[in-house]
Amino acid sequence: GDSVTQMEGPVTLSEEAFLTINCTYTATGYPSLFWYVQYPGEGLQLLLKATKADDKGSNKGFEATYRKETTSFHLEKGSVQVSDSAVYFCALRQYSSASKIIFGSGTRLSIRP
Amino acid sequence: NAGVTQTPKFRVLKTGQSMTLLCAQDMNHEYMYWYRQDPGMGLRLIHYSVGEGTTAKGEVPDGYNVSRLKKQNFLLGLESAAPSQTSVYFCASSDHPSRVDTGELFFGEGSRLTVL
Numbered sequence: 356g357d358s359v360t361q362m363e364g365p366v367t368l369s370e371e372a373f374l375t376i377n378c379t380y381t382a383t384g385y386p387s388l389f390w391y392v393q394y395p396g397e398g399l400q401l402l403l404k405a406t407k408a409d410d411k412g413s414n415k416g417f418e419a420t421y422r423k424e425t426t427s428f429h430l431e432k433g434s435v436q437v438s439d440s441a442v443y444f445c446a447l448r449q450y451s452s453a454s455k456i457i458f459g460s461g462t463r464l465s466i467r468p
Numbered sequence: 469n470a471g472v473t474q475t476p477k478f479r480v481l482k483t484g485q486s487m488t489l490l491c492a493q494d495m496n497h498e499y500m501y502w503y504r505q506d507p508g509m510g511l512r513l514i515h516y517s518v519g520e521g522t523t524a525k526g527e528v529p530d531g532y533n534v535s536r537l538k539k540q541n542f543l544l545g546l547e548s549a550a551p552s553q554t555s556v557y558f559c560a561s562s563d564h565p566s567r568v569d570t571g572e573l574f575f576g577e578g579s580r581l582t583v584l
Contacts, residue, residue: 387571398472398558398575399511407569444510449572456501456573460510 357382361445361459368435369467376430377463378419378445386447386455388412388421388428390424393442393461402430402443470494474559474576481549481583489544489579491559499562500542501526501573502534504555509556517542549583556580 362377369447380388387406391399403412405421405428412419417432427443440460470497472493481487491500498519503511513526515534523534531553533545546553555581560573 389572391573391575396577398577399560399573400575401572404572450571454513454516454524456513456571458511460508 356418357386357447357449357455357457359445359447359457359459360383361443362462364442364463365465366462367465367467370437371434372466374430374432374435374439374464376443376445376464378430378459380426380428380445380447380457382426382447382449382457383421383450384449385450386449388419389446389448390417390419390428391444391446391458393444399444425428435464435466437468440464440466471560472559472574472576474557474579476579477577478580479582481581483545483550483583486547487549487581488546489557489559489581491542491544491561491576492540492576493542493559493561494540495561495563496539497561497572497574498539498564500536501560501562502532502544503540503558503560504528505558505578506555507508514544514557519584546581549581551583554581556582 358381389404390402392402403414406411408423410421445459501516502514517536520539559576
């Protein structure tokens with residue numbers, strides 16, 4: 356079945372460091388891919404998305420490229436801030452079924468001032 | 469901009485008690501979902517609904533029931549709470565997914581349930 360695997364956390368970085376959170380997936384067909392972010396005490400919110408191969412999603416300085424050849428959707432940011440501290444979830448959605456929304460286990464990111 | 473609203477936000481139950489979590493969305497979305505979030509396990513789908521009057525089981529439906537009598541509301545019930553149901557529960561909604569729409573999920577802020 357479909358699955359999403361993302362790197363284990365927690366990840367701790369200093370402010371202005373470069374961030375990569377790895378995400379790989381297994382899926383049939385052509386799912387859409389998402390990164391959601393969960394700030395402390397809040398629900399998940401969409402960070403960025405990509406709907407087809409080679410698409411690049413971007414928002415708030417974060418980027419991720421839909422790589423079908425490597426089945427990956429790694430999240431990157433060139434210079435992180437303390438306010439980026441949160442839990443990040445990679446997810447895929449299949450349009451063939453309403454229930455086919457698969458989340459990774461989440462990666463907790465902490466940024467030191 | 470209410471979006472998705474969950475009530476209550478916190479609740480403590482004793483084993484065997486029952487309760488209902490209410491989810492309300494004001495975006496006229498067709499699809500609604502209930503997830504539970506446990507440490508190290510990400511989000512797991514409990515039940516979902518693709519429209520008013522319809523519900524279906526997700527990945528972990530045992531011990532829960534749901535109803536969608538109105539399009540904007542999706543209720544999650546625990547008939548006889550167990551300590552294993554201690555978790556944070558999230559409701560989400562989305563428009564009908566299609567190749568045009570991105571299929572983004574909109575989440576509530578969560579309901580923290582503790583079963584003693």
